[in-house]
Amino acid sequence: MLPRRGRARPAPPPAAIAAMAVQAFDGAYYVTPEEFAQEIDAEGRRWRVGGRVVDGTIVEENGRPVSWVIEGEEGQTMRIEYDGIVPDLFTPRAFVVVEGVAAGEGLLQATSVIIRHEPEFVTDAEDASIAAP
Secondary structure, eight states: OOOOOOOOOOOOOHHHHHHHHHHHHHTTOOBOHHHHHHOSSOTTSEEEEEEEEOTTOOEEETTEEEEEEEEOTTSOEEEEEEOSOOOTTOOTTOEEEEEEEEOSTTEEEEEEEEEOOOOOOOSSGGGOSSOOO
16 A cells, blocks of 8 residues: 555645735835835835935944935935944945835935945956956
8 A cells, every 4th residue: 555645735826926926026126216206105105215325425423324315317316314334335426225214205214225236347458457367
């Protein structure tokens, strides 16, 4: 006699699969300051916004940044307030993705900050800092 196998588990419902897919996609998505500015009911909602830190806007307390302004590709700016430790690569002109809650027009109270590494291409071989073998 063959050993008895357990019952096959039912497949998850399509709605559960769709919810997981949306959640996974949402984790990698951010809006620009331009897109954020177009939202009418942004206040109180959670957002992930990406932009470049504007030079000269970083305000520090006790040696660490607590607020700054980011700028989108089209020049739209928004103010960020953050009470935490920023990544080591946080500098003026760095591209950051901040996540937090909208707290007024053009203001995001951030709960996390990450640096988005951008690809760097060298067009002239003489300008390359590392020579190919």
